[in-house]
Amino acid sequence: MNQWDELQQAARSGRVSRREFMRRAAALGVATSLASGVLAKAGYAQTPVKGGTLRVGIAGGSTTDSLDITTYTDTVMINVSTSIWDGLVEVDDKNQIQPELLETLEPNADATEWVCNVRKGVTFSNGKTLDADDIVYSLNLHRGEGSKSGAAGPMKPIKDVVKMSGNQVKIVLEAPDADLPYVLSDYHVLVVPNGFTDWANPVGTGGYKLEAFEPGVRAVLSNRGGYWKEGRCNLDAVEFSVINDDAARMQALMAGEVDVSHRVVVSLIDQINAAGSYEIVQAAAGYHFNLPMLVDKAPYTNNDVRLALKYAINRQKVVELMFGKYARVGNDHPIPESDPFHNNELPQREYDPEKAAFHARKAGLGVSDVILSASDAAFNGAIDMSVLFQATAAAAGINVTVRREPGDGFWDNVWLKAPFMTSYWGGRPAATQMLATAYQSTAPWNDTHWNDAGFDKLLADAKATTDQAKRKTYIWEMQRMLHEEGGAIIPLFKDWLDVHDSKVKGHTPHGMFDLCNGRIAQKAWIEA
Amino acid sequence: MLKLLVQRLALGVATLLAVSVLIFWVTELLPGDLASNILGQSATPENIAAIRAELGLDRPAVERYTEWLGDAVQGDLGKSLANKRPVIDVIGPRLVNTLFLAIYAAVIAVPLSVLLGILAAIYRNSVFDKGVNIASLAAISMPEFFIGYFLILFMSVQLKWFPAIATIKPEQGFFQHLYVTFLPMLTLILVVIAHMMRMTRTSVLSVMSSPYVEMAVLKGIPKGRIVVHHALPNALAPIINVIAINLAYLIVGVVVVEAVFTFNGLGRLMVDAVAKRDIPVVQACGLIFAIVFIGLNLIADVLSILSNPRLRHPR
Numbered sequence: 041m042n043q044w045d046e047l048q049q050a051a052r053s054g055r056v057s058r059r060e061f062m063r064r065a066a067a068l069g070v071a072t073s074l075a076s077g078v079l080a081k082a083g084y085a086q087t088p089v090k091g092g093t094l095r096v097g098i099a100g101g102s103t104t105d106s107l108d109i110t111t112y113t114d115t116v117m118i119n120v121s122t123s124i125w126d127g128l129v130e131v132d133d134k135n136q137i138q139p140e141l142l143e144t145l146e147p148n149a150d151a152t153e154w155v156c157n158v159r160k161g162v163t164f165s166n167g168k169t170l171d172a173d174d175i176v177y178s179l180n181l182h183r184g185e186g187s188k189s190g191a192a193g194p195m196k197p198i199k200d201v202v203k204m205s206g207n208q209v210k211i212v213l214e215a216p217d218a219d220l221p222y223v224l225s226d227y228h229v230l231v232v233p234n235g236f237t238d239w240a241n242p243v244g245t246g247g248y249k250l251e252a253f254e255p256g257v258r259a260v261l262s263n264r265g266g267y268w269k270e271g272r273c274n275l276d277a278v279e280f281s282v283i284n285d286d287a288a289r290m291q292a293l294m295a296g297e298v299d300v301s302h303r304v305v306v307s308l309i310d311q312i313n314a315a316g317s318y319e320i321v322q323a324a325a326g327y328h329f330n331l332p333m334l335v336d337k338a339p340y341t342n343n344d345v346r347l348a349l350k351y352a353i354n355r356q357k358v359v360e361l362m363f364g365k366y367a368r369v370g371n372d373h374p375i376p377e378s379d380p381f382h383n384n385e386l387p388q389r390e391y392d393p394e395k396a397a398f399h400a401r402k403a404g405l406g407v408s409d410v411i412l413s414a415s416d417a418a419f420n421g422a423i424d425m426s427v428l429f430q431a432t433a434a435a436a437g438i439n440v441t442v443r444r445e446p447g448d449g450f451w452d453n454v455w456l457k458a459p460f461m462t463s464y465w466g467g468r469p470a471a472t473q474m475l476a477t478a479y480q481s482t483a484p485w486n487d488t489h490w491n492d493a494g495f496d497k498l499l500a501d502a503k504a505t506t507d508q509a510k511r512k513t514y515i516w517e518m519q520r521m522l523h524e525e526g527g528a529i530i531p532l533f534k535d536w537l538d539v540h541d542s543k544v545k546g547h548t549p550h551g552m553f554d555l556c557n558g559r560i561a562q563k564a565w566i567e568a
Numbered sequence: 569m570l571k572l573l574v575q576r577l578a579l580g581v582a583t584l585l586a587v588s589v590l591i592f593w594v595t596e597l598l599p600g601d602l603a604s605n606i607l608g609q610s611a612t613p614e615n616i617a618a619i620r621a622e623l624g625l626d627r628p629a630v631e632r633y634t635e636w637l638g639d640a641v642q643g644d645l646g647k648s649l650a651n652k653r654p655v656i657d658v659i660g661p662r663l664v665n666t667l668f669l670a671i672y673a674a675v676i677a678v679p680l681s682v683l684l685g686i687l688a689a690i691y692r693n694s695v696f697d698k699g700v701n702i703a704s705l706a707a708i709s710m711p712e713f714f715i716g717y718f719l720i721l722f723m724s725v726q727l728k729w730f731p732a733i734a735t736i737k738p739e740q741g742f743f744q745h746l747y748v749t750f751l752p753m754l755t756l757i758l759v760v761i762a763h764m765m766r767m768t769r770t771s772v773l774s775v776m777s778s779p780y781v782e783m784a785v786l787k788g789i790p791k792g793r794i795v796v797h798h799a800l801p802n803a804l805a806p807i808i809n810v811i812a813i814n815l816a817y818l819i820v821g822v823v824v825v826e827a828v829f830t831f832n833g834l835g836r837l838m839v840d841a842v843a844k845r846d847i848p849v850v851q852a853c854g855l856i857f858a859i860v861f862i863g864l865n866l867i868a869d870v871l872s873i874l875s876n877p878r879l880r881h882p883r
Binding site for chain 1: 618648650658717725728732843849
């Protein structure tokens with residue numbers, strides 16, 4: 041493939057911006073008119089067309105799904121909910137905060153109190169006008185004693201939500217957090233009218249209304265017209281069909297029964313490309329696989345053991361064999377390259393059997409010491425990766441026993457309990473959020489039991505300051521600590537892989553989550 | 569005769585009761601519970617405890633069993649733990665779908681396999697007999713998902729004759745339902761036909777070797793008439809039993825086919841419910857499956873008694 045072909049391919053899959061594309065096309069000596077033609081075909085800078093029905097073949101649904109926003113855990117409900125409701129803020133595809141139902145969020149000097157202006161002139165589907173009471177009520181759904189919300193953890197630092205006036209609320213925090221807007225972008229945090237409890241009959245400010253909903257089967261939405269966001273919600277109707285089986289989902293696409301799908305099986309990409317009428321949407325993301333070791337359980341209390349295992353995994357090989365071009369090598373810290381605070385000066389940890397053997401000898405690691413609890417419940421391919429790891433570790437003289445755990449009850453019985461296991465983390469929009477969720481000593485989901493006063497201090501400092509240069513120093517230092525001493529082996533970051541029929545536009549890569557960060561119904565439109 | 573029927577019925581109820589204990593006990597044994605499975609990795613101890621208390625999972629098992637059984641007998645299967653809908657509402661449409669597909673497949677497969685079996689018996693060792701045997705054995709030897717994907721690949725992705733997704737939607741009419749579910753129906757037929765066909769052939773042939781058939785042959789009765797009028801009635805009992813087993817399979821055992829075709833039947837509902845520990849739904853599905861199995865076997869028993877004079881008039 042020459043550079044021009046490669047660039048066109050990048051434009052089609054949305055990996056380059058319009059400006060970047062034109063600059064590189066000019067550098068390659070391509071005529072401007074030709075380049076614009078390619079862009080138009082790739083769906084850039086086109087005005088969305090109204091109308092049409094989008095059929096989405098989607099995984100991540102279950103008959104146990106409910107419309108109650110506090111219960112969401114997976115893609116189907118996330119995508120359905122953003123059609124009916126709006127959030128407080130939206131994270132855009134550049135990982136920047138964009139206002140949604142909160143127009144502005146102004147912190148005080150130490151970022152402990154945030155004054156937020158509620159967007160005016162937005163109405164719910166029952167005719168009620170949005171006001172501060174709705175915001176307070178909606179935030180409180182995830183707060184307080186005995187909250188069952190999936191967002192109860194992230195919302196915990198919020199001490200109080202106060203109504204200031206009809207269109208203003210104040211959010212008071214336990215401790216400073218300059219990244220509060222990112223915390224508020226959690227997919228559970230959606231705005232319902234004050235006092236709303238009838239989840240079966242949703243009332244929201246979103247662009248669509250629910251026509252039919254069968255949990256784990258399908259959801260049908262129709263446009264309710266006059267959506268407040270410019271250029272969004274262009275479809276007449278959206279039909280989500282739940283297809284959890286990977287092969288069935290891809291076949292439904294190829295048989296022309298759905299227009300958009302996601303979680304593309306890597307081994308089928310060549311076949312999909314060969315068909316010619318589909319486009320893969322690839323997004324580099326913070327979604328990563330990890331092998332957490334509990335640093336307070338022997339033998340992992342010894343950093344030499346942790347280093348030995350970190351050097352004993354062949355990341356390149358794992359990525360190459362299991363995911364081809366669709367994953368990126370990790371460096372034992374959870375901040376992806378796409379994050380502005382990614383520490384790019386840390387040397388990439390390579391597979392080094394000699395160093396691994398050296399550290400293992402130094403720690404006096406025995407043959408039966410390392411037991412890796414693995415299950416495909418952690419991520420698809422966890423067992424394969426564990427076996428690959430076992431082989432490369434054996435070459436360094438380290439014996440890793442792979443123990444297959446049942447997928448049923450995995451998160452209940454193994455996670456946070458087994459000293460060494462396979463796991464994953466979905467990306468978080470802000471680096472501080474990722475570090476606080478998984479590595480702060482007090483975090484309930486600290487899956488390496490990482491407990492370092494210096495680290496906690498750096499994290500608190502990074503959250504407390506709005507000075508970007510200082511934040512960078514702190515966040516870089518935390519990445520270095522995790523890279524050198526942390527309990528997690530982070531071999532790779534996995535790209536999101538969506539696919540659509542070429543007639544679908546506006547379905548562009550988003551690093552947070554697949555299907556436009558769960559806003560496919562808002563963003564996608566169909567070429568007439 | 570009546571005594572025999574009552575006996576069978578009582579046995580069936582007793583079996584059902586034993587199965588209900590088993591279902592309840594096994595669902596208790598599942599590791600983890602709904603609270604942690606609903607929330608998956610994002611569960612904290614606090615919200616697990618909150619959900620568990622709300623659902624009453626902290627009460628003793630015996631108390632919950634008697635309460636559940638009492639309600640179930642009165643037709644109240646409880647509420648789904650996950651989305652609070654009555655279990656009847658959750659299961660109802662799925663049961664209708666499952667029965668629709670099972671009846672669709674059975675209506676074609678049962679007569680077809682009995683007919684093929686009889687023909688194979690009449691033309692024993694002919695090219696037809698061997699051909700039917702090889703074809704049906706080949707179909708049963710391939711796993712269901714393989715047949716399913718194979719049919720999808722040719723009939724929907726390449727030829728575009730039938731849809732790859734067999735999702736039944738309420739707004740579609742009856743004939744559209746038949747069209748949409750054609751491929752899963754075909755898959756099921758290919759899976760069940762061999763069993764019934766071969767049993768029909770074998771039992772007809774075994775009767776054919778008995779002295780009274782020999783007598784009929786000597787009398788010069790045409791072969792077809794011998795098979796249908798003289799051999800078949802005496803060969804019916806095993807055939808009925810095999811048909812019952814296959815009908816039960818069509819209702820309770822098709823979860824793989826459901827997954828391949830994204831058909832929303834009871835099987836996938838139960839798998840979903842097990843994965844999420846939505847216990848009332850699991851128990852209700854288990855109960856329905858047990859009723860189907862026991863009921864069909866009961867009917868088969870009664871029918872084979874009726875078809876056999878020796879069992880009808882025991883000495």
